[in-house]
Amino acid sequence: GESVGLHLPTLSVQEGDNSIINCAYSNSASDYFIWYKQESGKGPQFIIDIRSNMDKRQGQRVTVLLNKTVKHLSLQIAATQPGDSAVYFCAENIPPLKTSYDKVIFGPGTSLSVIP
Amino acid sequence: NAGVMQNPRHLVRRRGQEARLRCSPMKGHSHVYWYRQLPEEGLKFMVYLQKENIIDESGMPKERFSAEFPKEGPSILRIQQVVRGDSAAYFCASSLDQVRDNSPLHFGNGTRLTVT
Numbered sequence: 662g663e664s665v666g667l668h669l670p671t672l673s674v675q676e677g678d679n680s681i682i683n684c685a686y687s688n689s690a691s692d693y694f695i696w697y698k699q700e701s702g703k704g705p706q707f708i709i710d711i712r713s714n715m716d717k718r719q720g721q722r723v724t725v726l727l728n729k730t731v732k733h734l735s736l737q738i739a740a741t742q743p744g745d746s747a748v749y750f751c752a753e754n755i756p757p758l759k760t761s762y763d764k765v766i767f768g769p770g771t772s773l774s775v776i777p
Numbered sequence: 778n779a780g781v782m783q784n785p786r787h788l789v790r791r792r793g794q795e796a797r798l799r800c801s802p803m804k805g806h807s808h809v810y811w812y813r814q815l816p817e818e819g820l821k822f823m824v825y826l827q828k829e830n831i832i833d834e835s836g837m838p839k840e841r842f843s844a845e846f847p848k849e850g851p852s853i854l855r856i857q858q859v860v861r862g863d864s865a866a867y868f869c870a871s872s873l874d875q876v877r878d879n880s881p882l883h884f885g886n887g888t889r890l891t892v893t
Contacts, residue, residue: 669817695881704781704868704884705820712879750819754876762832763876765810767820 669748671772680738684751684768689732691753696725696736699748699770708736708749738773746775779804781885782851783869789891790859798854798888802871809852810870810882811837811844820868826852859892866890 674680686694692713697705711718711725711734718725724737734751751768782801790796802809807828812820822836826846837844841859846852856863866889870882 693877693879697884702886704783704870704886707881707883710879710881752882756877762825764822764825764833765876765882766822767812769819 669770669772671774673774673776674741675776676741676743678741680741680773682736682749682771682773684734686732686734686753688753688755690756692756693754694727694734695752697750697752699750705750741775743775743777746773748772781869781871781883783885783888785888787889789893791893792860793858796856796859796890798867800852800869800885803883806871806873808872809846811854812868814866814868861892864890864892
């Protein structure tokens with residue numbers, strides 16, 4: 662469903678370690694997923710996306726894994742750097758059932774803090 | 778290629794006044810979305826527009842809020858008779874095509890509305 666008002670879960674990692682940020686999505690019909698990074702005072706920034714017919718996609722230092730069986734998405738960041746400190750959101754695209762348009766729903770977000 | 782431009786960045790209004798938030802999508806993008814974000818929370822969908830048409834306004838309060846995306850000029854989110862509960866960051870996003878066609882949302886840096 663819609664993102665609800667929740668205090669952000671937080672993740673603290675040591676600089677240089679790998680980070681794994683998890684997301685449970687809501688709709689089994691969702692066909693496209695996107696990870697965003699939001700730094701303080703800024704808008705969400707696109708990181709990586711994946712379609713539902715894939716289970717893994719890699720980018721530069723980031724990997725997204727999709728498990729449709731349990732409706733779970735994860736973002737792995739290799740060799741985490743201080744500049745990775747931000748809030749990370751997953752988003753799912755819900756295709757139309759009765760309408761002609763999609764709907765993009767955001768998860769509640771995870772705050773990543775990198776310890777130098 | 779300029780990104781999504783929102784103005785003003787900060788807007789202060791007294792209770793009862795009107796707030797007008799502007800959004801210029803990325804060049805060539807004809808899909809515009811408005812989201813609202815409270816501190817330490819996720820993004821909540823408000824409205825989805827294409828040129829001259831409101832496609833989905835299911836997330837927007839029926840009273841006091843309106844949105845438009847005219848043939849020429851920016852998209853406008855208008856809040857009449859603002860109340861303290863309207864204080865939030867309002868983000869605009871645009872996409873080239875429908876999201877299902879691997880066309881992610883690109884966000885502006887938001888307008889932070891404070892109602893005093």
